[in-house]
Amino acid sequence: MKRHLPLATLSLALAAIYPATVCAAGANDALLKELQELKARMAELEKRLDSQPAAPAAPSGMTPEQLQDFNRIAVKTEAMEDSRDALGFKGLKISGYMDPTWIYNQRQHRAGFQFLNAVDNGGYFYDTSYIGTAVIDFTKETDSGARWRLTLSPQRGTQAVAEGSNSPVHEASVSVPLTDLQTRFIAGHLPDWSGYEYLQPTLNKLITHNLLFDTTLPAAYTGAGMELTRDKWIIKALVGNMNASKRQSGEKTPVVAYRVDYAKGEFQGFGFAGVHGKAPNASQNLLDGDGNPIAQRDSRVDLFEIDSYFIRGDLTAQAQFSVGRQRKASISPDPLTGERRDAHWTGLSALMAYKFEPWLEGIARLDHIWNRKNGGGLxxxxxxxxxxxxxxAAGGDPNRGVDRSALTLGLGYNFNLNTVFKAEYRIDRASGAVFRDTRDGGFKKTNQLLATSVVVSF
Known part of the structure; x- marks a missing residue:
């Protein structure tokens, strides 16, 4: 039937051309007769085509040519899937990010870019922390539902921060479903899950982290446990080492770490986390009750925090309350016995953010830590x-620590789906002069910081 259109079109074209030609040359009756015969012939051909049966369609409704093309595509697709499975790419996801950062620190008299700086070259500080990283993440999920994850972050991974090593491992974990996909066994090296603020800059609205994140929370755990998902609840717990990939000689007691999250509704929820057990104690010259040195490498830790969030439309609000104690980890020893006392702290952090435009967000964060007992200690x-x-404080009572606070203001500009530009101003304050000015060696109560970064992810 589709062939009728070209024949009809040809007849119309000839019908248009021939009369014009005849008129232009002085048409005669013979030429008109030939044109009529040609029209009759075309009409006869169209009738013959109408009388011919159409080509049978394939059972799928496709013509034989279409079915042949479909089969060719199916064979190629199956070959690609077989190759993917043989190479181990099925269920594999690769992602990553980088965040080159520029920072100015007032008391350090330092200004410049930082990127992939080694943690063991200067320790963990709030103006370096996990800032300036390059991360690549490999996640593999098998047909059985088991998940395998390896996250690498040269110089700035959680293992490097926790142990002062050059390890690039940030996370190395497995998650195996037991009775169902919502009941899982977890094990390996896992970043800490406490608090409302995330470690990675792709999820952290500001450049620096809050005071509770930097000074009161673990970096990571090495151990095994369970993860349960029940309706609106997610529960995670493990037994293992805190901030240590293996225990030292004489260390036997692990920690119990847990995290519980509840999504109250579409826009809000809360969670809490805790750590209880023995963990590394960096105090030097620990003494027993008689004032004799003891070879203690770890001590009792009890941490607990509760956090919540409200995210709706352009508004984000988050908050966290933390309390903690570590035995024999105070900064100042007992003035009479010389024995290390317990370190105690309590802290609050709150963040609010508002999107003035879909691509421009303003952020404000306020942190405070009470830490005066026994000379302080976090x-x-x-x-x-x-x-x-x-x-x-410099020149003050050595048995009295300082309280710390920080106010941070920032902007986030979403340039596209993969790129965010950030800018931040932060002022840190203490109840006593504890910030050393590197220019004159004096101590101040405040310090200021400016920072800007670009976060590019895929």
Whole structure:
């Protein structure tokens, strides 16, 4: 039937051309007769075509040519799937990000770019932390539902931060479904899951992290446990080492770490996390009750925090409350016995963000930590730190630590789906002079920071 159109079109074209030609040359009756015979002939051919049966369609409704093309595509697709499975690419996802950063630190008199700086070249500070990283993440899920994950972050992974090593491992974990996909066994090296703020810059709205993140939370765990998903609840718990890939001689007691999240509705929820057990104690010259040195490498830790969020439309609100204690980890020893006392702290952090435009967001964060008892002392901070602003004030009572606070203001500009530009101003304050000015060697109560970065992810 589709052949009728070209024949009809040809007849119309001839009908248009021939009369014009005849008129132009002085048409005669013979030429008109030939044209009529040609029309009759075309009409006869169209009738013959109408009387011919159409080509049978394939059972699928496709013509034989279409079916042949379909079969060719199916064979190629199956070959590609077989090749993918043989190479192990099925269920494999590769992602990553980089965040080159520029920072100005007032008391350090330092300004410049930082990117992939080694953590063991200067320690963990709030103006370096995990800032300036390059990360690649490999996630593989098998047909059985088991997940395998390896995240590499040269110089700035959680293992490097926790142990002061050059390890690039940030996470190396497995998750195996037991009775169903919502009941899983987890094991390996896992980043800490406490608090409302995420470690990675792709999920952290600001450049620096809050004070609770930097000074009161673990970096990672090495151990095994369970993850349960029940309706609106997600529960994770494990037994293992805190901030250590293996225990040292004489260390036997692990920690129990847990995290519970509840999504109250579409826009809000809360969670809480805790750690209880023995963990590395960086205090030097630990003494027993008689004032004799003891070879203790770890001590009892009890951490608990609760956090919540509200995210709706352009508005984001998040908050966190933390309490913690570590035995024999105070900055100042007992003035009479010389024995290390317990370190205690309590902290609050709150963040609000608002999108003025879909691509432009303003952020404000306020943090405060109470840390005066026994000269101060925070998790892994068992000595005075004149850069982070921890410990007794210069020239003050050595048995009284300082309280710390920080106000951070920032902007986030979403250039496209994969690129975010960030800018930040932060002022840190202490109740005593603990920030050392590297220019004159004096101590101040405040320090200021400016930062900008670009986060590119895929």
């Amino acid at each position: 998790l892994t901070y068992t000595a005075a730190d004149d850069r982070n602003g921890i410990g007794p």
